Amino acid sequence: MRGAVFLLSGLLGLGIGAPGCSVSQDYNQCQKDADCQPVGGTKRFCTGDHLCVAGTPADKLCTKMYPAQPSAGAVPVGVLAQLATDLGGTDTLLLSAIELAVDEVNTYAGAGQRPIVLHICDTTATDDDALKAMEILTRERNVVAVIGPTSSREVIAVAVEAGRAGVPLVSPSATASAISDLPQKGLIFRTAPSDNLQGPVLSHLVIKNGAKLALVFVDDAYGTGLSGAFVSGWAKGGVQNTPSFNRAVKEGDKAAVAKAVSDVLALPSLDYVVAIVSLDAAPLLEGWRNLPFTTQILMTDGAKSDTLLALITEPNAPPAMHFTRVHGTSPTVSLSSSAYVTFQLAFSAKYNGMSPSSDPFTAYGYDCLYGVAVALGNARGGEVTGPVVAAGLARISGGDSLTPVGRASYLSAVQKMAAGKNVPLDGASGPVRFTVTGDRDQALFEEWGIDVDKKMFTSTPAN
Numbered sequence: 402m403r404g405a406v407f408l409l410s411g412l413l414g415l416g417i418g419a420p421g422c423s424v425s426q427d428y429n430q431c432q433k434d435a436d437c438q439p440v441g442g443t444k445r446f447c448t449g450d451h452l453c454v455a456g457t458p459a460d461k462l463c464t465k466m467y468p469a470q471p472s473a474g475a476v477p478v479g480v481l482a483q484l485a486t487d488l489g490g491t492d493t494l495l496l497s498a499i500e501l502a503v504d505e506v507n508t509y510a511g512a513g514q515r516p517i518v519l520h521i522c523d524t525t526a527t528d529d530d531a532l533k534a535m536e537i538l539t540r541e542r543n544v545v546a547v548i549g550p551t552s553s554r555e556v557i558a559v560a561v562e563a564g565r566a567g568v569p570l571v572s573p574s575a576t577a578s579a580i581s582d583l584p585q586k587g588l589i590f591r592t593a594p595s596d597n598l599q600g601p602v603l604s605h606l607v608i609k610n611g612a613k614l615a616l617v618f619v620d621d622a623y624g625t626g627l628s629g630a631f632v633s634g635w636a637k638g639g640v641q642n643t644p645s646f647n648r649a650v651k652e653g654d655k656a657a658v659a660k661a662v663s664d665v666l667a668l669p670s671l672d673y674v675v676a677i678v679s680l681d682a683a684p685l686l687e688g689w690r691n692l693p694f695t696t697q698i699l700m701t702d703g704a705k706s707d708t709l710l711a712l713i714t715e716p717n718a719p720p721a722m723h724f725t726r727v728h729g730t731s732p733t734v735s736l737s738s739s740a741y742v743t744f745q746l747a748f749s750a751k752y753n754g755m756s757p758s759s760d761p762f763t764a765y766g767y768d769c770l771y772g773v774a775v776a777l778g779n780a781r782g783g784e785v786t787g788p789v790v791a792a793g794l795a796r797i798s799g800g801d802s803l804t805p806v807g808r809a810s811y812l813s814a815v816q817k818m819a820a821g822k823n824v825p826l827d828g829a830s831g832p833v834r835f836t837v838t839g840d841r842d843q844a845l846f847e848e849w850g851i852d853v854d855k856k857m858f859t860s861t862p863a864n
Contacts, residue, residue, distance in 0.1 A: 553577030594844030600630020662688030778818030
């Protein structure tokens, strides 16, 4: 790009204009992203060369390493997460848990174990960020594994590149059932439970035979997969139900959300309204304030966020009774398990008393890093490559006794892996055993509600 500027300036100095170019062409368009105005509704970003371009520039995607000054010979591991909170990123707590696990693993570098360095990429800004960042990690940073992406859509988007590079992915929070069917077998893992497990749990909340219900879900792999698992879940329990209203909406489409709100309000005598969405959960819930209070509203893990609780304190907030009829399901953890307590104490010590319990996926992220670190033992002192790590991850399975994650048992787990044994883990998120499709074979779920007075979520076991 600078070469083009030099040529043009030379031509202008000679009084010669480049064909089709204005002599007032601005090659110092911006200093920051806010200086770039959208074009045709497309957001633009400021590059390191001070030009406004569509799409996040490559030099802004993977800007952080942890530790910032890694040990010599540290094994590169990628992280794909949505971190920019001003753009809706929600993975900062999850990243903190991953970094804690790196600290613990790296304490054994002097004992012959390979230290790890994270190459951290923020995928929040545009839909293309995950694939662009994945290509940076595999083609430039030479990572041997990637933790993330954190959304189902992004996992599906980067799976082909994972297959091309032979680099395994381990997602802490992508739950879409379609991920199990991706062709990159042996490379896609997740500590988050598949929606094939959550769907039946959600369906059990609709226990009335012949219930009249409306179903609204996000039109992507997460929404379509979980809605399908939700509907099919009744058959196993002998309950007869069929949604009388079934609507897919594009995430963030305000007009589609408004139409779904009005159409549901027009339906008579509903027993349940089920919404399987993330970003649109708050506007849907606010819009349905005028539903009869006999109508229950069910949501899922994507809706359980601070934006939903923020509705309680809005100047024109819905009545308290509206929030008391809201329930949902979400993956959870056993807060009293020894593995989780150990993780929580270490997390609190590192982060000045902060608790990880507000987001169950925090524990799932911690387990992701330990899964990758234990899988490094499959190299048996030889070269660490993506296929070697993937083969190690596949052996976090089987019926052998569980080895706890955490500093105390790390060496034992690596030694078992190096000896060719299966190493199922007792994770902070519960037992971690990967199936042949890379899914975990079991998980805990909760039924959550909303306490209006305390402005917080409540939780009871759901399985």
